[in-house]
Amino acid sequence: MAHKRALEALDRILKDLRNDWRCFGGAMILLSGDFRQTLPVIPKSTAADEINACLKSSNLWRYVKKLQLVTNMRVALVNDTSAEVLQAIAVNRERAILAAKNKDVNDLNFVIQNQIVGTLHTFKSIDCVTNEEEATNYPTEFLNSLDMPGLPPHNLQLKIGSVVIMLRNLNQPKLCNGTRLVITKLMANVIHAMILKGKFKSDEVLIPKIPMISIDMPFEFKRIQFPIRLAFAMTINKSQGQSFSVCDLNLENACFSHGQLYVACSRVGKPSALFVLAPDKKTKNIVYHKVLY
Incomplete structure (x- = not known):
């Protein structure tokens, strides 16, 4: 990418x-x-x-000289019968729901978080334009209404036990863009969370509010917020490079760019770990990608 x-x-x-x-x-x-x-x-x-x-x-x-790999490591690890690998697979909760569009992901995250028992905490961002001369043209209420890809929402709603994903690099390689975590404690200006996967799995981390600047608009504005989003579900593009023990793929809205279906279907090491929700007219392509295993 x-x-x-x-x-x-x-x-x-x-x-x-x-x-x-x-x-x-x-x-x-x-x-x-x-x-x-x-x-x-x-x-x-x-x-x-x-x-x-x-x-x-x-x-x-x-x-560029091309060198081709011949072993699918996701498949190889799943087929490894050593005790250590089997134990790691058994205790893994590394699973996710994937969808093609941000709207589908946001809807799924909202529904899933509502199933978690506990108090819903709301954290509102502080938004302002970087150029003070444009402040009158872009009131705070308008800036609060913006929900841009790559930025956390103005109204961030979380519960203890919610799964989130980092949107910025805070402490590489431990806490970087794309790291998935589970919330363990919520405070006014800092969040306690535990890393879900990777080399630093199970490590406790602190996430502060930080300023983030968006340049995807005709004007620049700054949002001070926790650099996270809910990640029970995530977009297919955001999942690239990650591995899951179980992957659910929501294709009620179809993939719209090159490679998305391939990426979604190859996040797991065996076809039985992939579950797809799709209209009948889209199942033919899914069967073809399962055969790739």
Whole structure:
């Protein structure tokens, strides 16, 4: 999903730092990826714009030597019969519901959180424009109504036991964008949470309110809020790179971009761990992707 310009910028920086005008300053760079997955996200773009942003459209692609992996590690780990792996799978609660659009995800998260017993806590953000001269043009009430991808909502509602996902890097690699956590304690200005998966699984962390600036609008505005969103369900794009023991796929609204169906179906290591809700006309593609296993 990385834009080709990110790699081109790295190429220029390494040439300057190493004082060597060969590709990447003469250094060998190892990239990992799968071009069947989702392409770079370009807001308000066409399919041609997304393809043009892909690494294969860069002038650096001619220097790339392709090495193909032959083992599907998700499948290999599921089929591993060693006691350690079987125990890890048995205690894993690493599961998620995936959907193509943010609206579907928000609706599912709202329904699921309402099933949790406990008090609902509400945290409201502080919003303002970065340019004080534009403050009269964009009142606070209007800024509060904005719900932008990549930003937490103005009205963040949480319960103890809610599953959330980080939207910003706070303490890499422990607490970074995409980390899934479960809420253990809620306070006015800090949240106690436990990491659900990865190298730091079960570690307790503190999440503070931080300022976040949106540049996806004709104007810049700052939102001070906890950098998290509910993540019982998440978008297919956000799930790329993650592994789950059980994955539920909601396709009531169809996938709309290259690679989304492939990414959703390949988050688990065996077909029996994938559950799909889809109209009959969409089940043919799902069966085909299950055969890929």
